[in-house]
Amino acid sequence: MTRAPQKRRLETRAKLLEVAKAIVQEQGYSGLRVEDVVARAGVAKGTLFSHFKDKDGLLAVLIGDEVMRLLDGMEAGDPPQDADELTARLAPHLDYVGQDRVIFDLLLRYSGTTAAEPDEVVTAGFIRQVTLLTRWLQVLQTAGQIRQDQQPELLAEGIQAFLNHVLGVWFCMEHDDETPPARALAPYLQAWLQPAP
Amino acid sequence: MTRAPQKRRLETRAKLLEVAKAIVQEQGYSGLRVEDVVARAGVAKGTLFSHFKDKDGLLAVLIGDEVMRLLDGMEAGDPPQDADELTARLAPHLDYVGQDRVIFDLLLRYSGTTAAEPDEVVTAGFIRQVTLLTRWLQVLQTAGQIRQDQQPELLAEGIQAFLNHVLGVWFCMEHDDETPPARALAPYLQAWLQPAP
DNA sequence: TAGCTAAGTTGACCGCGGTCACTTTATTGA
DNA sequence: TCAATAAAGTGACCGCGGTCAACTTAGCTA
Incomplete structure (x- = not known):
């Protein structure tokens, strides 16, 4: 069975979304780069893709x-x-x-x-x-x-x-x-x- | 003023389109890769982009x-x-x-x-x-x-x-x-x- | 035929999204 | 308390579209 996600994971996800929102605010949706998001969130690229299927998956939430x-x-x-x-x-x-x-x-x-x-x-x-x-x-x-x-x-x-x-x-x-x-x-x-x- | 294109250029363009058509025939539109086209056409990648604005430009013709x-x-x-x-x-x-x-x-x-x-x-x-x-x-x-x-x-x-x-x-x-x-x-x-x- | 210029072509290079074998961190059970 | 196991995260690597300074070829002129 699937366990509940750990607190750390929820924090990471929240951080990613927060950073992504900020970048969209500054540069618009078309200015959003995955590398920028992970850099500013302080995580590796793979992490983002373990939280969202792909870039569209992230955008879909926003x-x-x-x-x-x-x-x-x-x-x-x-x-x-x-x-x-x-x-x-x-x-x-x-x-x-x-x-x-x-x-x-x-x-x-x-x-x-x-x-x-x-x-x-x-x-x-x-x-x-x-x-x-x-x-x-x-x-x-x-x-x-x-x-x-x-x-x-x-x-x-x-x-x-x-x-x-x-x-x-x-x-x-x-x-x-x-x-x-x-x-x-x-x-x-x-x-x-x-x-x- | 702009000159008429040379014969060589027209041939290159025709070749690119012919190859692209063949690949679409075999693999469908979503299977079309620029690198495949230029490889099979025997030209460099830059050449394709001098004939078509971008990949969409090529697809648009097809x-x-x-x-x-x-x-x-x-x-x-x-x-x-x-x-x-x-x-x-x-x-x-x-x-x-x-x-x-x-x-x-x-x-x-x-x-x-x-x-x-x-x-x-x-x-x-x-x-x-x-x-x-x-x-x-x-x-x-x-x-x-x-x-x-x-x-x-x-x-x-x-x-x-x-x-x-x-x-x-x-x-x-x-x-x-x-x-x-x-x-x-x-x-x-x-x-x-x-x-x- | 040599020399010049524009047309045509080249391929190393870049940006960016996405993957995956691996390391690190948390949780569980004896 | 200490393995064993699962969850979370890492970053080198890949695929693919697109760029551009440099090179080659064709056509023109003297």
């Missing part, structure tokens, strides 16, 4: 935490009253993911399915997001604010698709003066959720 | 070619008569991209925008796909087969979003016995294109 924090903010308060309000609620998430390609890539790679076991932080966050969206959509359907001819689950996954779409487009251009993802999302959601007249 | 071939097949024949037929026409593309994550990643990274200059094969293929879709959708709208309350361009980009979505989900699970992307696409397109009653 990013997953942030996504969870964003979801907390999303969930707070009443559900959105209409499609526009729903769109607005998604803006913080788009802003966060839109800030660095690394985030987008990681989320896309590890969170595309609702089916997987939720041992990973990212997958858990993903499931939570879809669940929340589904709940909101159900409310909006009942209120007659959006189309009722489709399952809320399908509508929720469609929203996921549009979120990723606008982010993908966003990262494909030198985004200096272009429309930010949050703004680009509106027409898609409007067309997707529009009540069948 | 994949872009294939996408173009698929588009040729798509364009042949009459435009689809209804939404289901349109969905079916997209299946070869989904099958191709779904075969290897490398293809998906590359297409997603370099082809998300209609706006960029079409010097890249991938971007050109992307533009061609959106254009073709838009044309088809216009025909379907005129025929009253699909909703008419949205611009065909927006509908086309939405389809792009759903294509990527089902592919993303596809790559997030051990796809052994799961529903292939081409099948997963149908409900989304059905809901997206459904004529407003």
Whole structure:
């Protein structure tokens, strides 16, 4: 059987995460180097990889935490009253993911399915997001604010698709003066959720 | 001014592409190593990087070619008569991209925008796909087969979003016995294109 | 044909993620 | 208290993409 981890191990893991967070703070996600993390944490490289499957595994924890924090903010308060309000609620998430390609890539790679076991932080966050969206959509359907001819689950996954779409487009251009993802999302959601007249 | 490339250069480039194609044939896209390519082509590593910006640049040519071939097949024949037929026409593309994550990643990274200059094969293929879709959708709208309350361009980009979505989900699970992307696409397109009653 | 210049090519070198046989440290049981 | 055993950590090493100053070759001119 598997024993409980020793205190030393927990401390090492915490130290690694703390250092990684600090580096991300200073240099952004794309500036994170494994060698820097272990150097500043005062451990060997192998140690990091005994705590996290690979670099993505470390990033997943950092990013997953942030996504969870964003979801907390999303969930707070009443559900959105209409499609526009729903769109607005998604803006913080788009802003966060839109800030660095690394985030987008990681989320896309590890969170595309609702089916997987939720041992990973990212997958858990993903499931939570879809669940929340589904709940909101159900409310909006009942209120007659959006189309009722489709399952809320399908509508929720469609929203996921549009979120990723606008982010993908966003990262494909030198985004200096272009429309930010949050703004680009509106027409898609409007067309997707529009009540069948 | 820039001179025309010498014959030797064109031969080297052709050789590199030929070898790369062969390796992909044998080992798949994810099995492609730059060192293998240059070894079998009988040139130095630096040469490859003087012909292609990076490994992705090489892959872009290979994949872009294939996408173009698929588009040729798509364009042949009459435009689809209804939404289901349109969905079916997209299946070869989904099958191709779904075969290897490398293809998906590359297409997603370099082809998300209609706006960029079409010097890249991938971007050109992307533009061609959106254009073709838009044309088809216009025909379907005129025929009253699909909703008419949205611009065909927006509908086309939405389809792009759903294509990527089902592919993303596809790559997030051990796809052994799961529903292939081409099948997963149908409900989304059905809901997206459904004529407003 | 010698000499010059730009085009084309080279391969040693680097950065960085990831591995694994080994050492060190903690825990357990007699 | 002292092996025996498992957990934790180490760092030399590897694979692979990408760089760049130096070298070779082709084309031009006098």
